[in-house]
Amino acid sequence: MGEAATGLVAQLVDELERKLLFGDIIPGDKLPAQRAMAQGFGVSRATVREAVFTLESRGLVETFHGGGSVCCNLLESGYPEPEVKEGGGSRELQQQVMEMREMLEGEAAYFAARRATPAQREALSLEYARMRERGSGETTLRKAKADLTFHMLIAESSHHLLVVSLSQVLYTRYFNVIYAVLSRTLRKTGRYPPGIGAQHEEIYRAVLAGEAERARRAAREHIAYTRQQLSA
Amino acid sequence: MGEAATGLVAQLVDELERKLLFGDIIPGDKLPAQRAMAQGFGVSRATVREAVFTLESRGLVETFHGGGSVCCNLLESGYPEPEVKEGGGSRELQQQVMEMREMLEGEAAYFAARRATPAQREALSLEYARMRERGSGETTLRKAKADLTFHMLIAESSHHLLVVSLSQVLYTRYFNVIYAVLSRTLRKTGRYPPGIGAQHEEIYRAVLAGEAERARRAAREHIAYTRQQLSA
DNA sequence: CTGGCGAAGTGGTCTGACCAAGCATGGGGG
DNA sequence: CCCCCATGCTTGGTCAGACCACTTCGCCAG
Known part of the structure; x- marks a missing residue:
């Protein structure tokens, strides 16, 4: 991956997006907890949060207060009730x-x-x-x-x-x-x-x-x- | 704004989006500094950052490291270069x-x-x-x-x-x-x-x-x- | 078995600090 | 006189740790 992503957040986003798109995490699966990811990637939780939020704004995941972040089904959006x-x-x-x-x-x-x-x-x-x-x-x-x-x-x-x-x-x-x-x-x-x-x-x-x-x-x-x- | 936004970030986003759409801040204008907004709205800078990031992901603003955030021109790209x-x-x-x-x-x-x-x-x-x-x-x-x-x-x-x-x-x-x-x-x-x-x-x-x-x-x-x- | 309750885990927000990149200003060299 | 660049201030980027709000889940009393 010849990417030279600038910024920690961007790197993390790439990493997670790859996992999602490649199917390491499939729709319905929960992402690791933010604290766990922070420790795992050696970054602060604030950075993880921004990365997760990026994925959320792209419609790849959905986040629930107190309930973790879940990988979305990409085909479910655009159904009769687009929310x-x-x-x-x-x-x-x-x-x-x-x-x-x-x-x-x-x-x-x-x-x-x-x-x-x-x-x-x-x-x-x-x-x-x-x-x-x-x-x-x-x-x-x-x-x-x-x-x-x-x-x-x-x-x-x-x-x-x-x-x-x-x-x-x-x-x-x-x-x-x-x-x-x-x-x-x-x-x-x-x-x-x-x-x-x-x-x-x-x-x-x-x-x-x-x-x-x-x-x-x-x-x-x-x-x-x-x-x-x-x-x- | 009769919105009942849940969460500080969402409220801030609504507030800023309103300012942008209503033209208090027009394309090319800089948004206030994050620290200034944090103080002005009485929230932490982390919250402001997430709000700004939301606007950025919606294409309303663009952020530059050390240079502030500016309101985007929504129609700039995609228009023919007249030469x-x-x-x-x-x-x-x-x-x-x-x-x-x-x-x-x-x-x-x-x-x-x-x-x-x-x-x-x-x-x-x-x-x-x-x-x-x-x-x-x-x-x-x-x-x-x-x-x-x-x-x-x-x-x-x-x-x-x-x-x-x-x-x-x-x-x-x-x-x-x-x-x-x-x-x-x-x-x-x-x-x-x-x-x-x-x-x-x-x-x-x-x-x-x-x-x-x-x-x-x-x-x-x-x-x-x-x-x-x-x-x- | 059922219902409630509380502990543990998760995301949401706050604080304050430091790092890195842009930018304005002023002084020195041409 | 003008141009260039060093430097300090401003701005965004990241970090660490703390506390709050919400969900989950299992334990225990009924």
């Missing part, structure tokens, strides 16, 4: 991400309505039809992904490098935040919010009709609606 | 940057009108007065910088981490483009466009008056006007 605490960020961040989406998707729709190529219009139609077809019977995760695919298609149709760039950054880097918002809404209302379908249709129609202002308004309203569910 | 030479890029890029500004500064003004602190309102007044005072007799470069300073002040007053992040990226990375637009306008009309002053005043007044919708409209119109000069 928003780590995955979704603070309420405030969720709010800000949605505000950003509101402005961004409004502009994306605006430009898409004016500049989408025939091929892009067709792709959008296809995606919209597919989205509409399956409707329910999908996991929240798949719904969120389908939703972002739809909006990303519109962003791409804007033929606006900066809009596309920002969309990519937002949709990938903050996917878990967006997902958490949708997930939270679903858990509260019990089902897919009734307005969403109609809103998607309105955006879709406006873009295809080439009515830019209407598309912008529709897109903004769509996000505003979702955002509103959040604060309610 | 804009002195010329100011293609007409198309100029157009797109200005379109981005139109959307961004509209939202920035909107939020600034609602959330600017008294200190920020005063700073904005000062900057506006200074801007107005010198008027002519400045180089184009200084004018462009003053213009961006004015708009950056508004962005900072939005207390919106994502808006600030995007503004920073746009204003620094695409400064040459923005400069080229202004430069081109000046060369064509021979002087500072007549509408600009009044537009700045309108934005300024709307923000200070706390009229969010009006501020958004004014900011959008301002950029739209400049953009129009471009294509004419």
Whole structure:
């Protein structure tokens, strides 16, 4: 391992991560006690704690007060109940991400309505039809992904490098935040919010009709609606 | 913050995250020293360290040994490197940057009108007065910088981490483009466009008056006007 | 067998100290 | 006059030991 990890914590993290990934410690197993690890590795407990915390923030382990740290099952996360605490960020961040989406998707729709190529219009139609077809019977995760695919298609149709760039950054880097918002809404209302379908249709129609202002308004309203569910 | 965070670290994290997202600390700013925070919050430095580390693992801050912790720009990486030479890029890029500004500064003004602190309102007044005072007799470069300073002040007053992040990226990375637009306008009309002053005043007044919708409209119109000069 | 209780073990936090790396300042050399 | 670097202050990194809060588990009384 040619690693030249700088810092004791980083070295410890590498060491433990290897053990975890290599299966010396399998999901459900408990990690050694912090005091034991400190002595074993010849470092202070504070260092061990930071290392364990790093692993926790990466989702590799879970720590219980008085109960030790346990290796996680990596596939269990992302299940229907993602337990928003780590995955979704603070309420405030969720709010800000949605505000950003509101402005961004409004502009994306605006430009898409004016500049989408025939091929892009067709792709959008296809995606919209597919989205509409399956409707329910999908996991929240798949719904969120389908939703972002739809909006990303519109962003791409804007033929606006900066809009596309920002969309990519937002949709990938903050996917878990967006997902958490949708997930939270679903858990509260019990089902897919009734307005969403109609809103998607309105955006879709406006873009295809080439009515830019209407598309912008529709897109903004769509996000505003979702955002509103959040604060309610 | 109606949070019922369990654990001192979690409380501290919430507190700091709030400050970051709300813009009390904007990208590029340094966080207080760990010792200072420990004293300020009445906790030990170990607790502060864990909290800072949490923020770091969420990508909100970056920590440097001996150099403090700084608030990150959430959108910096992942954005295209423009490689804009002195010329100011293609007409198309100029157009797109200005379109981005139109959307961004509209939202920035909107939020600034609602959330600017008294200190920020005063700073904005000062900057506006200074801007107005010198008027002519400045180089184009200084004018462009003053213009961006004015708009950056508004962005900072939005207390919106994502808006600030995007503004920073746009204003620094695409400064040459923005400069080229202004430069081109000046060369064509021979002087500072007549509408600009009044537009700045309108934005300024709307923000200070706390009229969010009006501020958004004014900011959008301002950029739209400049953009129009471009294509004419 | 059951229920409660307490000891032992674990993570959470505090304190204070020292080490290491950045940074500002000022003096010396060019 | 300017540039460079030595040095001291500031900042984060690590350490050691202590105490508190929570969980676990086994012992003992009922």
